[in-house]
Amino acid sequence: MGIAERKLRHKESIRIGILEAAWQLVITDGWQSLSIRKIADAIEYSIPVIYNHFENKEAILLEFTKEGFEKLAETLREVKATHADPAKQLAAMGDAYWDFAFDNKEYYQLMFGLGIPACDTVKKVPELQEMTALMISTIKEAIAGSKNPEADYFLKFHTYWSILHGLVSIQMIESGKPDVTKKMIVQDAMAGFTKALVD
Amino acid sequence: MGIAERKLRHKESIRIGILEAAWQLVITDGWQSLSIRKIADAIEYSIPVIYNHFENKEAILLEFTKEGFEKLAETLREVKATHADPAKQLAAMGDAYWDFAFDNKEYYQLMFGLGIPACDTVKKVPELQEMTALMISTIKEAIAGSKNPEADYFLKFHTYWSILHGLVSIQMIESGKPDVTKKMIVQDAMAGFTKALVD
DNA sequence: TATTTTTGCTAACACTGTTAACTAAAATGA
DNA sequence: TCATTTTAGTTAACAGTGTTAGCAAAAATA
Numbered sequence: 001m002g003i004a005e006r007k008l009r010h011k012e013s014i015r016i017g018i019l020e021a022a023w024q025l026v027i028t029d030g031w032q033s034l035s036i037r038k039i040a041d042a043i044e045y046s047i048p049v050i051y052n053h054f055e056n057k058e059a060i061l062l063e064f065t066k067e068g069f070e071k072l073a074e075t076l077r078e079v080k081a082t083h084a085d086p087a088k089q090l091a092a093m094g095d096a097y098w099d100f101a102f103d104n105k106e107y108y109q110l111m112f113g114l115g116i117p118a119c120d121t122v123k124k125v126p127e128l129q130e131m132t133a134l135m136i137s138t139i140k141e142a143i144a145g146s147k148n149p150e151a152d153y154f155l156k157f158h159t160y161w162s163i164l165h166g167l168v169s170i171q172m173i174e175s176g177k178p179d180v181t182k183k184m185i186v187q188d189a190m191a192g193f194t195k196a197l198v199d
Numbered sequence: 200m201g202i203a204e205r206k207l208r209h210k211e212s213i214r215i216g217i218l219e220a221a222w223q224l225v226i227t228d229g230w231q232s233l234s235i236r237k238i239a240d241a242i243e244y245s246i247p248v249i250y251n252h253f254e255n256k257e258a259i260l261l262e263f264t265k266e267g268f269e270k271l272a273e274t275l276r277e278v279k280a281t282h283a284d285p286a287k288q289l290a291a292m293g294d295a296y297w298d299f300a301f302d303n304k305e306y307y308q309l310m311f312g313l314g315i316p317a318c319d320t321v322k323k324v325p326e327l328q329e330m331t332a333l334m335i336s337t338i339k340e341a342i343a344g345s346k347n348p349e350a351d352y353f354l355k356f357h358t359y360w361s362i363l364h365g366l367v368s369i370q371m372i373e374s375g376k377p378d379v380t381k382k383m384i385v386q387d388a389m390a391g392f393t394k395a396l397v398d
Numbered sequence: 399t400a401t402t403t404t405t406g407c408t409a410a411c412a413c414t415g416t417t418a419a420c421t422a423a424a425a426t427g428a
Numbered sequence: 429t430c431a432t433t434t435t436a437g438t439t440a441a442c443a444g445t446g447t448t449a450g451c452a453a454a455a456a457t458a
Contacts, residue, residue, distance in 0.1 A: 062323060062324070065324055066324055066326045069324055069326035069327050069329065069330055070326045070329070072330055073326065073329040073330040073333060076330060076333050076334070077333060080333065080337060086337055086338075086340035086341035086343075086344060087341050087344075087393045087396070087397055089337050089340075089341075090337055090338070090341055090359065090389065090392070090393055090396075091386070091389045091390070091393060093333075093334070093337065094359075094362075094363055094385055094386075094388075094389040095382075095385060095386070095389075097363045097367070098363070098366065098367060098382060098385045101367040101371075102367075102370075105371070108367065108371075109371070112364065112368065113313060113314035114312060114313070114314065114368060114371065115312035115313065115314040122372055122373060124261060125261070125264055125265055125268055127265045127268035127269045127272065128268050130268065130269070130272040131268055131271055131272040131275060134272060134275050134276060134279065134292075135275070135292070138279060138285055138288050138289055138292065139285075139289070141285035141288075142285035142286050142288075142289055144285075145285060145286075155383060155384055155387055156387075158366070158369065158381070158384045159362075159366075159384055159387060159388045159391070160289065160293075161365070161369060162362065162365035162366040162369045162370075162384070162388065163293075163358075163361065163362050163365055163388070164293055164296045164297070164365065165311065165365040165368065165369055166360070166361035166362055166363065166364040166365020166366065166368070167297065167357070167358075167361040167365065168296070168297060168300040168301075168307065169311065169313060169364065169365070169368065170357065170360060170361045170364055171301075171361075172300075172304070172307075172308070172313065173321060174321060182357070183294075183297060184354060185354055185357045185358055185361070186293055186294060186297045187290070187293075187294070188354055188355075188358060189293075189358045189361065189362070190289065190290045190293040190294075191290070191395075192358070192391060192392060192395035192396075193289070193391060194286045194289055194290060195395055196390075196391035196394055196395060197286070197289075197391075198286055
């Protein structure tokens, strides 16, 4: 009796329909405005049907998070394979990581819980300028006194800030707590940065 | 006639009340679950009163974003002043940045649009392990072939990943677009990292 | 064919941000 | 002091959100 199988196939096809509809909505309107009702509308089923396939809305988004990490890992694996030297691998993987993030923005934002109200917000916050100005001036001073005084201060500022923000947000995602031992990471990263800066 | 002044004072006191109540709610329940109704409840006024003082909910949160950047800038300015050497300033400011983020977590999350569903999510995503494993193995290989083979691979992995994530998310916050010229930042940062890694 | 299981629906609950329309109080002018 | 105007604050609603209980119809089983 292939009845059970047919049913299973049908059930699975709805599940896939939900994910496809959801992803389409995420792509067009961003994951912030995804709603169960919109999905139900798109798949032409009533709302509760969705809850027969996913525990809740978060579970649907989690699916994409997983997909995103899979795709990213796949990409990195491929890129790694194109080089033999680990140092070159790291550089190439970094490049690929960057490209992945911007080629798959919705994935990346989901994967790392990026709310991104900031896109519009940043410009509304002149107070941000104060912080960046402070960092930039210090970077400039450091460069001026280094063995490479013609280094691009703006590029270095971006690197500096990004390292810090990256360390913090990865740490927040991973555990939420500060984790005293991990403060070494900051110091290590800062040491590496300034070393590369002043030569 | 001090009537206008009294009125203004009263209006201002409500505004402050809104912000204080909102901040209390953000502190206790996180900014995700802040609601206009909860604020109205706390200040013992009806809902529309809040809209006489703030255009919308976002405007209230924006206030905290500004506060956050002010506080961070203030902190960094103070720390900078405690050192004369720019390199030492950068290191100390990095330390202070880290501390600020975890001492003022709610501020930091607001400032950078960190949704942080991930805190619970990360553990639900075994796919993440694949990516980290890939990075870690490459880091290990690079360390093995470097002049400093006893370096802490886990620490270096964290640095590596954080730099990348930081670069990406700062770039996403600032413009949203990839910005071809900024890809240099990745390459510069990667170069600095691997240089510090292999010595 | 009668019974049970499954499938999917309607309708509701408890929230959310936001706003229109109204009342009551306070300030103003005569 | 009284009538008028302005302002402050209210209730009630609209249009959304995630989620679930209860029911009807269709399909599978006996």
